[in-house]
Each structure stands twice: as C-alpha cells, then as structure tokens.
Amino acid sequence: MxxxxxxxxxxxxxxxxxxxxxxxxxxxxxxxxxxxxxxxxxxxxxxxxxxxxxxxxxxxxxxxxxxxxxxxxxxxxxxxxxxxxxxxxxxxxxxxxxxxxxxxxxxxxxxxxxxxxxxxxxxxxxxxxxxxxxxxxxxxxxxxxxxxxxxxxxxxxxxxxxxxxxxxxxxxxxxxxxxxxxxxxxxxxxxxxxxxxxxxxxxVCMHEIRPLLEKFRNEPKEFDGCFMGRLHYQKGCLELLLIWKRVLDKKPNARLAIIGDGPLREEMGKRVKELGIEKNVKFFGTLLGEEKYRVFARSRVMLHPATYDSGGMAMAEGMAFGLPGVSFDLEALKTYYPSGVIKTPCYDLDAFANNILRLLEDKSLYQHLSNEARELIYTVWDxxxxxxxxxxxxxxxxxxxxx
Incomplete structure (x- = not known):
C-alpha cells in the first residue's frame, strides 16, 4: 500500500x-x-x-x-x-x-x-x-x-x-x-x-544526549545559572538580568550562561553594562548539538523566567543533565514541569533570586530536585x-x- x-x-x-x-x-x-x-x-x-x-x-x-x-x-x-x-x-x-x-x-x-x-x-x-x-x-x-x-x-x-x-x-x-x-x-x-x-x-533529544552524559560527566561547573531561549519579551529576558543582579548581591562571583538570540540581544547587552555585571554574564548566541550540551554540563541550575508562555521546552534539555529548574508559577508550567522545578510566585524577582540561591546553597534540596529533573525528562520527554x-x-x- x-x-x-x-x-x-x-x-x-x-x-x-x-x-x-x-x-x-x-x-x-x-x-x-x-x-x-x-x-x-x-x-x-x-x-x-x-x-x-x-x-x-x-x-x-x-x-x-x-x-x-x-x-x-x-x-x-x-x-x-x-x-x-x-x-x-x-x-x-x-x-x-x-x-x-x-x-x-x-x-x-x-x-x-x-x-x-x-x-x-x-x-x-x-x-x-x-x-x-x-x-x-x-x-x-x-x-x-x-x-x-x-x-x-x-x-x-x-x-x-x-x-x-x-x-x-x-x-x-x-x-x-x-x-x-x-x-x-x-x-x-x-x-x-x-x-x-x-x-x-x-x-528532548535523548538519542543525542545519552552518549554525552558520560563524556561530560567531569566537566567543571563554570556557570551557576543557565538560560536558553529566544531573547524576547515573553521569555522574561530583561527580568532575568534583574534577577541575576539580585543573586550577585548575595553571591558576587555567580556566573550566568545565556544561550540564544533574538530581538532583545542588543538591549540585554546594554542592560548588562548598566547593571555592572559584564564579568558575570556570558552570551553564547545560538548553539546546537554538542556545543549546547557542553554548556548545560558546565551549569548548575536552569532558569526559565518566562512571563508569558505555553510551556517552554528549552529548560527540559538542561534538566536531562540533572540541572534543577527555577521558573515563575505560570499555569501552563503546572502540567509541563510537575517536578524537578521550583515554582516562584509570578513576577516576584526577589523570590526568584532567592530560589536560585536556595538551590546553590542547599545540597540536599539540589540533589532531590536534580533527581526529579532527570526522572521527569527520561520517562516523559524522550x-x-x-x-x-x-x-x-x-x-x-x-x-x-x-x-
């Protein structure tokens, strides 16, 4: 036929x-x-x-x-x-x-x-x-x-x-x-x-990721936070920088990786300079394949500060590497990420920053959510x-x- x-x-x-x-x-x-x-x-x-x-x-x-x-x-x-x-x-x-x-x-x-x-x-x-x-x-x-x-x-x-x-x-x-x-x-x-x-x-492309989990197992943890997505207002990109400034107030050496491009790239560069956080934020632009996964392996926490979203897949790719996530408590994310993510009261930047710091400082909480993140992605998102x-x-x- x-x-x-x-x-x-x-x-x-x-x-x-x-x-x-x-x-x-x-x-x-x-x-x-x-x-x-x-x-x-x-x-x-x-x-x-x-x-x-x-x-x-x-x-x-x-x-x-x-x-x-x-x-x-x-x-x-x-x-x-x-x-x-x-x-x-x-x-x-x-x-x-x-x-x-x-x-x-x-x-x-x-x-x-x-x-x-x-x-x-x-x-x-x-x-x-x-x-x-x-x-x-x-x-x-x-x-x-x-x-x-x-x-x-x-x-x-x-x-x-x-x-x-x-x-x-x-x-x-x-x-x-x-x-x-x-x-x-x-x-x-x-x-x-x-x-x-x-x-x-x-x-989540687990057929690509599985061979890299062992390869990248001993990568140094260079970034405390990682964001991936289109640099657009809906993704909370400008809020992300304000959140990271709050993180730096309590953890001055924390570093943020930003993967992606979009209409806000130039404005974000200006905001980084205005906030005085150039040494703490690295823009990678668009990455695909092994380059992208290496950044995840070198990061500790996935950040998804979207202020308006229908779900958001990008955070899931980092979670496959055991990175717990932090997001706002948007309605769509309740079914998308039932575990492995700390949900923050919507648009509370102070609370978002504090949740990042909790993960970076509480090893028990971090390990618990890291395990949840892996389990969710391996069983549901493959x-x-x-x-x-x-x-x-x-x-x-x-x-x-x-x-």
Whole structure:
C-alpha cells in the first residue's frame, strides 16, 4: 500500500535557531517518514538544520526566500508576514495538486504557515489538516503583557493577526496540536471532540544526549545559572538580568550562561553594562548539538523566567543533565514541569533570586530536585518515545473518526 503524502509547512521559519514549534516539526519529520511520504515546505535556511539534526527521509521544497536572522521592528514583522505568505501561496497555486489521502501539517498559527493549509483544505475538503497552534498571543492591554510601552503597537499587531488564524483553525482543522493542557478546551467544538485536540508537550533529544552524559560527566561547573531561549519579551529576558543582579548581591562571583538570540540581544547587552555585571554574564548566541550540551554540563541550575508562555521546552534539555529548574508559577508550567522545578510566585524577582540561591546553597534540596529533573525528562520527554506516542495517538484518532 502506497504511503499517504504528508506536507509539512514551516514557511514562517526565521533563522538563528529553533523555536518550540520548529522543534516539533523537526521531530515529526525525523520519526514519521516510515509511515508517510513527507514533503517539507520551508525557506532554504531551514534545510541545513534538518541535515545537522540527522533528518533524511523527506523531500524538500525550498521557497527560495531571503534569509531572515531576526525581526525587531513592526515594519520588519509586517514585511516578513506579507512576503512569506505571498511566496508560499504562489508555490501552492503553481505546484500543489490534491491526491487522495493527502495530509497537511501547518507548523504554527503564523500566516505563512496556516493560510496555505487553510486554502488547501477549502479547495479540497477531503484533505486532512493538522494545525499547530502553540501560543495564544497575549492581550497587549493586560497588566502582565510583555508588550508594554513602545512595544504596545507590535503586541497589538501580533494579537490582531492571530485572531483570524484562531477562527479558521478552530473551524476547519481536522486535528489541532497544542502544547499545554489549558489550551485544549479552546479548540473543542461540537464537531471536534477533545481527543482531536492533542497536547504536544515537547521533545528532548535523548538519542543525542545519552552518549554525552558520560563524556561530560567531569566537566567543571563554570556557570551557576543557565538560560536558553529566544531573547524576547515573553521569555522574561530583561527580568532575568534583574534577577541575576539580585543573586550577585548575595553571591558576587555567580556566573550566568545565556544561550540564544533574538530581538532583545542588543538591549540585554546594554542592560548588562548598566547593571555592572559584564564579568558575570556570558552570551553564547545560538548553539546546537554538542556545543549546547557542553554548556548545560558546565551549569548548575536552569532558569526559565518566562512571563508569558505555553510551556517552554528549552529548560527540559538542561534538566536531562540533572540541572534543577527555577521558573515563575505560570499555569501552563503546572502540567509541563510537575517536578524537578521550583515554582516562584509570578513576577516576584526577589523570590526568584532567592530560589536560585536556595538551590546553590542547599545540597540536599539540589540533589532531590536534580533527581526529579532527570526522572521527569527520561520517562516523559524522550523524543523517540514521545514521537511514537504522538503518532499512535494520531493514527488512533484518524481510524476512530474515519479520517
């Protein structure tokens, strides 16, 4: 029996690393090729990442778009949305012809990903559409919104552009992937029961990490704290620096590793100088593979100060090396990290810093949470195990609903 064709749309990809949604798409590409004929539709700069990650069982459809390293201004964001959307719609019009059994997976709610999938579905109602919707945009007028002051307009634009995506995905997608349990109910309708809204908690590449645990066992502990993620307001990056300043007030030699890049990189550099903590903070930029894992092995605690998040996978990778975590007590993280992490009352920077210090000073507490962190990641987050569970769950839902 011939394999069904699966289109994976990652046309909204912006270079410089992997977002959580990109990581989910990558793991689907890695593990589902045995069952489907996978065609990946993405900007040219996405495919070297697939090669580096060892993904081979797919056909590539390069959109030939101009590489984008980062998006900082509202003008750049608008230009990015329009140009990427137009390019993939041109591809769809010229090259896509429906085959019976076709499946399309849109990897995000951004227009370059969801709109072509929607039009494919409307043109061919029998096409099976799996839509990824991994983060609801914060209301920019909320008191805890990361889009404040001069960033309000950008946040408002993001919020407004997501509303049509939510409407059409909720109405037309056959299955919706979300990353946290609280988001499931937002996509349940009379036609789409709860089982067709699937929670994709995330993946940790244990097949990469296991061989390195022994190799890096004796690495010196150079960093007391480690943060990895996109340098963006939602990730609490500016709060991170204020938190670390508080840590330094009581532990002057503490060092912080920051892995990642993003629109706040320049501003964070300025803040570090203003706070006088240049010697205590090291920016690594984007790291992949062994370079990234070596930094984890040289660190003591993973920090996840996100002020608005749907889950967050980055902290889990460090936890695989036995690093306990500290985060704010966000609703989504209650199911993401039920153990191995100290949850801090939301947005209390003093309490966050004190929790870091507790881990650094209390060996018994540290060891307890370190063991919990390893156990959680090894048993729940393993990418091969989770990919198989996701695929089996998807096939079960498709079979039960004759999809």
């Amino acid at each position: 011939e394999k069904r064709r699966l289109y994976i749309i990652v046309s909204a990809y912006v270079g410089g690393g992997l977002s959580g949604g990109d990581r989910i798409a990558l793991e689907i590409i890695r593990f589902w090729g045995a069952l489907f004929r996978i065609e990946v539709i993405a900007p040219e700069e996405f495919f070297p990442l697939l090669v580096k990650e060892g993904c081979h069982d797919y056909l590539s459809v390069s959109l030939g778009t101009k590489p984008i390293a980062k998006i900082e201004s509202l003008r750049e964001f608008f230009s990015y949305i329009v140009s990427r959307t137009l390019v993939i719609l041109q591809w769809q019009k010229k090259h896509y012809t429906y085959e019976e059994g076709d499946i399309v997976y849109s990897s995000s709610d951004f227009w370059p990903d969801f709109l072509p999938a929607l039009l494919m579905k409307l043109s061919n109602p029998k096409l099976f559409w799996i839509a990824g919707f991994y983060l609801f945009a914060p209301k920019p007028w909320d008191k805890n919104s990361p889009y404040k002051g001069k960033h309000f307009i950008k946040g408002l634009f993001y919020y407004l552009t997501q509303l049509p995506a939510y409407f059409f995905i909720k109405r037309y997608a056959d299955i919706v992937f979300v990353t946290s349990e609280p988001d499931r109910a937002k996509f349940v309708t009379k036609k789409r029961p709860s089982e067709r809204v699937m929670v994709i908690q995330g993946f 990418n091969e195990k989770r990919s198989k569970e996701l695929l089996n769950g998807l096939l079960s839902v498709m079979h039960k609903n004759n999809l």
